[in-house]
Amino acid sequence: MILANVTLSGCTGANSALCAGAGEGHLGGGSYRTSLTPTGNLIVAVCLGFIGTFGLTNNLLVLMLFCRYKMLRSPINLLLINISISDLLVCVLGTPFSFAASTQGRWLIGERGCMWYGFANSLFGIVSLISLAVLSYERYSTMMAPTEADSSNYYKVYLGIALSWVYSLVWTLPPLFGWSHYGPEGPGTTCSVDWTTRTANNISYIICLFVFCLVVPFLVIVFCYGKLLCAIRQVREINASVSRKREQHVLLMVMVMVICYLFCWLPYGIMALLATFGPPELVTPEASIIPSVLAKTSxxxxxxxxVFMNKQFYSCFHALMCCETPRRGSSLKSSSKAIRAVTGPRRSNDFLFMVASLGQPAATVPQLGPSFEPTIDITKGPSSDINNPVVVSLVAHYDG
Incomplete structure (x- = not known):
């Protein structure tokens, strides 16, 4: 997908226009000509304009809600904010330059600007991907915990946020120091990692980047949310009518998250692999711009x-639009705490009772006597509707 480090003597065939533009950029001191037609540049510019505008608006709104409403400042919501910050930085420090290049038909900020653009967008994009994986793991670990997580403990979340940035730096700094490199991408209106140079140095980096920054986060997301669905189905075995809606809701959320993840990033990964291992002319500059634009739609x-499918944030967003005070019942619990499960008995003679009930928690927990020890706090969905199902997990110690 990237046509970087080309020489004028090697410019033939389909790449001649881009090579001439690259040569002109190096000789003229600053601009790479695009190989797209004026109509193609216009279409790309319109797409990038919409992406930049809506991405900037959505993420700014998320940050504004987080700053305005203290009830949103929970540990797990900080991970959502980290994702919004990384996406916002892409909209501010990346998309405007590719948008300007598409409107003018040439790369405008030179070779160093191209390297900076490729590094910055790769850094923020990988931060977002790793944050999604950390978010899924946090929800999974919270669900599997024997007791409700301490809402005032931010240590794990801060550690996860730091991990996302350090991990991203580990994989985006090497091209600046000789392991692969950043250069013009596709038709020349964006810059990224060099996918086309077929040396051991470059190919090894591409393989590592694909595995550790695309495949691994995806597997973590699928595993953690798959475990969440399994826990819900265990509850459904006790009372199918109570847990069916919750299972369907979580299943829908998981499907949407996985499909959107693949929609945004899988085409880009496939194009990178085809450009690296496929025939030299298989990936044309015109075709390679599509995965690049799709990745930015994330x-x-x-x-x-x-965020906006999160009932906490939606309640605050609705309150902001209507100039109201958000209902506390919609924001006291994080969405990651809606379902809990016990991983196993704490003693060999323990057995697990999963009890599903309706109505207010205090009125539905039976007095089972001292031999029953509740190990999981009663949790309910963020909605304040008293008719929502409540799932209670209890461990009974059997001494007989």
Whole structure:
């Protein structure tokens, strides 16, 4: 997908226009000509304009809600904010330059600007991907914990946020120091990692980047949310009518998250592998711009899926639009705490009772006597509707 480090003597065939533009940029001191037609540049510019505008608006709105309403400042919501910040930085420090290049038909900020653009967008994009994986693991570990997580303990979340940035730096700094490199991408209106140079140095980096920054986060997300669905189905075995709606809701959320993840990033990964291992002319500059644009749509999609489909944030957003005070009942619990499960008996003679009930928690927990020890706090969905199902997990110690 990237046509970097080309020489004028090697410019033939389909790449001649881009090579001539690259040569002109190096000789003229600053601009790479695009190989797209004026109509193609216009279409790309319109797409990038919409992505930049809506991505900036959505993520700014998320940050504004987080700053305005203290009830949103929970540990797990900080992970959502980290995703929004990384997406916002893409919209501010990346998309405007590719948008300007598409409107003018040439790269405008030179070779050093191209390297900076490729590094910055790769850094923020990988931060967003790793944050999604950390978010899924946090929800999974919270669900599997024997007791409700301490809402005032931010240590694990801060550690996860730091991990996402350090991990991203580990994989985006090497091209600046000789392991692969950043250069013009596709038709020349964006910059990224060099996918086309077929040396051992470059190919090894591409393989590592694909595995550790695309495949691994995806597997973590699928595993953690798969475990969440399994826990819900265990509850459904006790009372199918109570847990069916919750199972369907979580299943829908998981499907949407996985499909959008693949929609945004899988085409980009496939194009990178085809450009690296396929025939030299298989990936044309015109075709390679499509996966690049799709990857940038994640800055618009992530806030919608992970934030505005979150009942806490939606309640605050509704209150902001209507100039009201958000209902506390909609924001006291994080969405990651809606379902809990016990991983196993704490003693060999323990057995697990999963009890599903309706109505207010205090009125539905039976007095089972001292031999029954509740190990999981009663949790309910963020909605304040008293008719929502409540799932209670109890461990009974059997001494007989």
């Amino acid at each position: 800055t618009v999609i992530n806030p919608v899926i992970y």
